[in-house]
Amino acid sequence: MRKIMLISVLIIGAWLSVNNPYSNTYVANLKTDAVPVSGQEHSLIREIEEKAKEYEVEPSNARKDPVWKAIPGYNGLKVDIEDSYKKMxxxxxxxxxxLVYKQISxxxxLSDLPPMAIYKGHPEKPMVSFIINVAWGNEYLSGMLATLKKYNVSASFFLEGRWVKNNPGMAKMIAEAGHEIGNHSFTHPNMKQLSAPEINEEIKKTNDVIEAVTGVQTKWFAxxxxxxxxxxxxxxxxxxLGTVMWSVDTIDWQKPSPEKLISRVMGKVHNGALILMHPTESTAASLEQLIIQIKDKDMQIGTVSDMLSENRVLAKKMKE
Incomplete structure (x- = not known):
């Protein structure tokens, strides 16, 4: 009788081993390192598998919004069972x-949507972008670049083509500092009033001069x-080129005091904010505090491309 029971136990154990696909695969992996797997280890693997769903996040598709036009997608998160087990x-x-995570697309x-203007990033992405439109304001650019460098912040500078032609050294300085370069037309016209050939010329000439001076091929048009x-x-x-607008405006061309400009931005800043600014005295004087206060809200500051990508802003424990 005992012999029959022992044989039965062995048969059941073998069946469970063969019919647990994950544990069987994982055990096979461990065997390559000659590491024995105990019942406690099997139990931990199963617990990670069972609880993983509580911590996972579904990806969010890019979509058309009736107000904000194109909204980019956002990666989801899936628990990496094997790497999580190794850490535990x-x-x-x-x-x-x-827990260790991998991103799920x-x-x-965004590329699947028809061409639309983009006013902001995904509302769950704790990041903002500085859109700095440059057609004038040379006297403030060096100070702004120094502040951005001090805080290791990358911004997106949208350059007027005529300005690039007249200020090639400054255009190169912006590009060499690692900032993103965008297209801001050639002569700063009202694009709404132009014919199709004129629109095409404004965009093409600017692309050409930016590439000739900086070597950069632009991705975005403001x-x-x-x-x-x-x-x-x-x-x-x-x-x-994607067409980029903004969701927060410094209105710095009105020469507000730094206090007023900072209050205006911080009162409206949000996840996915595209913050419009120019090289003005007001912005140059406000930039440091804006960076500090935005980071204090646990928001990152990145380029437009960073903002509109599907990549998640991850905590250290999560896996790219």
Whole structure:
């Protein structure tokens, strides 16, 4: 009788081993390192598998918003069972702080949407971007670049083509500092009032001069004064440029006091904010405090490309 029971136990154990795909695969992996797997280790693996769903996040598709036009997608998070186990096996118990994640891409991307203006990033992404439109204000640029460097912040500078032609050294300085370069038209016209050939010329000439001076091929177009029509967006897209607007305006051209400018921005800043500014005395004097206060809100500051990418802003414990 005992012999029959022993045989039964062995058969059941073998069946469970064969029919647990994850544990069987993981055990096979461990065997390559000649590491024995105990029942406690199997139990921990199963616990990680069972609890993983509580911590995972579904990806968010890019979409068209009736107010904000194109909204980029945002990666989801999936628990990496094997790497999470490796971090927990020493203690032998489940610890959510030691979970390791991998990013999961959404099904619909910004590139899948028809060309539309973009006013802000994904509302769950704790990041903002400085959009710095440059057609004048040379006397403030060096100070602003120094402040950005001090705090290790990358911004997106949208350069007027005529300005680049007249100030090649400053354009190179911005590019060499590692900032993103965008297209801000050639002569700063009201793009809404231009014909299709004129729109095309404004965008193309600016792309050409920026590439000739800095070696950069632009990805984004910012219409002067935010004035555009759908034809502008379509022609920009034909040049492989996304059209970028803003969701927070410093209104720095009105020469507000630094206190007023900072209050205006911080009162409206949000996840995914695209913050419009220019090289002005007000912005140059406010920039340091803006950076400090935005970071104090646990928001990162990145380029427009950083902002509009699907990559998540991750905590240290999460895995790219």
């Amino acid at each position: 096996k020493k203690d032998g118990e489940f610890n959510p702080d030691k 959404p099904d619909v991307h 219409p002067p004064s935010g004035s555009y029509k759908e034809e502008v967006v379509q022609i920009a897209a034909a040049h492989k």
